[in-house]
Amino acid sequence: MLLLSTVWQRLAYSPYPWLLPLYPLGWLFRIITTYRRRLYRSGRLNQIRFSCPVIVVGNITIGGTGKTPTVMWLAEFLSHHGYRPGVVSKGYKGAIEGPHLVEASDKPEAVGDEPLLMAQQLKCPVVVSKKRAKGIQFLRNELNVDIVLMDDGMQHYAVARDYEIAVLDGQRGLGNYQCLPAGPLREPASRLETVDWLISQGQSQKAKINFSLQPSGCIQIGNPLNTKPLGAFNGTVHAVAGIGNPQRFFDTLTAAGITIIQHAFADHHKFTADDFENIASECIIMTDKDAVKCAGFGLANAWRLSVVPHGLDTLGFELLNQLKG
Known part of the structure; x- marks a missing residue:
């Protein structure tokens, strides 16, 4: 599929x-x-x-x-x-x-x-x-x-x-x-x-407006108080993405200097623990959207990449003007 x-x-x-x-x-x-x-x-x-x-x-x-x-x-x-x-x-x-x-x-x-x-x-x-x-x-x-x-x-x-x-x-x-x-x-x-x-x-x-999704760092799945900047990941990382355009996610990690092994799944993939059977103990980074489906799998070293939109202020203030007008 x-x-x-x-x-x-x-x-x-x-x-x-x-x-x-x-x-x-x-x-x-x-x-x-x-x-x-x-x-x-x-x-x-x-x-x-x-x-x-x-x-x-x-x-x-x-x-x-x-x-x-x-x-x-x-x-x-x-x-x-x-x-x-x-x-x-x-x-x-x-x-x-x-x-x-x-x-x-x-x-x-x-x-x-x-x-x-x-x-x-x-x-x-x-x-x-x-x-x-x-x-x-x-x-x-x-x-x-x-x-x-x-x-x-x-x-x-x-x-x-x-x-x-x-x-x-x-x-x-x-x-x-x-x-x-x-x-x-x-x-x-x-x-x-x-x-x-x-x-x-x-x-x-x-x-009319171009924006970007900028990575703001990674949050450990199962331990949200533990955060790590992208630049702190060493060695090979397993990049997991079940989104509409996984290549964009992979490119973001590569651009940050991370060596990755790609694991692409279909958009809205229903993850199970079996999907991680061979990599459960290794370092994994996945999208925010995928992380909400994997929180209960007991992954020891899994992280979700948090992203923040940059460049939408013009949209926001134009919308406010329309609402007030």
């Missing part, structure tokens, strides 16, 4: 038409998604609108672009400026229907890895709900939030939004510009012209 996904992504993000036989299906997907959005915009399909601002953070490509760190940064920024934000997420691959207020002690298989990560690191409420409108109602009625961040909700048109922030991967861009399954796009590239802010992790001429 991982091999098939890896091969497909390499072809989809290539500028060459390797997936040409799938183009007709991609064109059909584009027609369907465009028509569906038009039905919501014209009022022929109902949108639920809320009395508080709803900010969608999403993308039009599959795979990781930096949405979750962006949501977390915005939540902290808005809290610092007097708002009471709450985050709503579908809880991808989580079993709970919701709405459910995510607790730091929840299991990732119940609520999803990204909502659990946010609940563990943010001071604002994080709610998972398969029906995101119900999640927003829960945040408003039960938790008294006054602004909602909807994680990965650009294509969820049943909920009206006040602002849209699209996050682009500056490294991979839009690939071959084809819609699924012929390419990586969930919607046609022209959709980016309709968002309020187009931001890019990494340099992109298309984006």
Whole structure:
């Protein structure tokens, strides 16, 4: 499964038409998604609108672009400026229907890895709900939030939004510009012209704002008081990543001068102790998102890389001006 996904992504993000036989299906997907959005915009399909601002953070490509760190940064920024934000997420691959207020002690298989990560690191409420409108109602009625961040909700048109922030991967861009399954796009590239802010992790001429995820050091899994800068790792390290673009994570470690052995897994991989059977006693570094799924495995020398967005201040203050206007 991982091999098939890896091969497909390499072809989809290539500028060459390797997936040409799938183009007709991609064109059909584009027609369907465009028509569906038009039905919501014209009022022929109902949108639920809320009395508080709803900010969608999403993308039009599959795979990781930096949405979750962006949501977390915005939540902290808005809290610092007097708002009471709450985050709503579908809880991808989580079993709970919701709405459910995510607790730091929840299991990732119940609520999803990204909502659990946010609940563990943010001071604002994080709610998972398969029906995101119900999640927003829960945040408003039960938790008294006054602004909602909807994680990965650009294509969820049943909920009206006040602002849209699209996050682009500056490294991979839009690939071959084809819609699924012929390419990586969930919607046609022209959709980016309709968002309020187009931001890019990494340099992109298309984006209004470019930002980066800077490593702030490593935290030992199972012992969060023990921290270590990246430069303190000597010898060979096992780099574990089950994210949309694991190569970006591997490149970050290599750029810090660390010699790594790569262990790439599918995005949202459900880790088990067996995945670490041969390396459990060796030094391991993994992403924040993967670490929440591996905390109970008793890994003796495992660390999670903490990253901080840099370059989003312009986005934050422009958003504040819009909210106050």
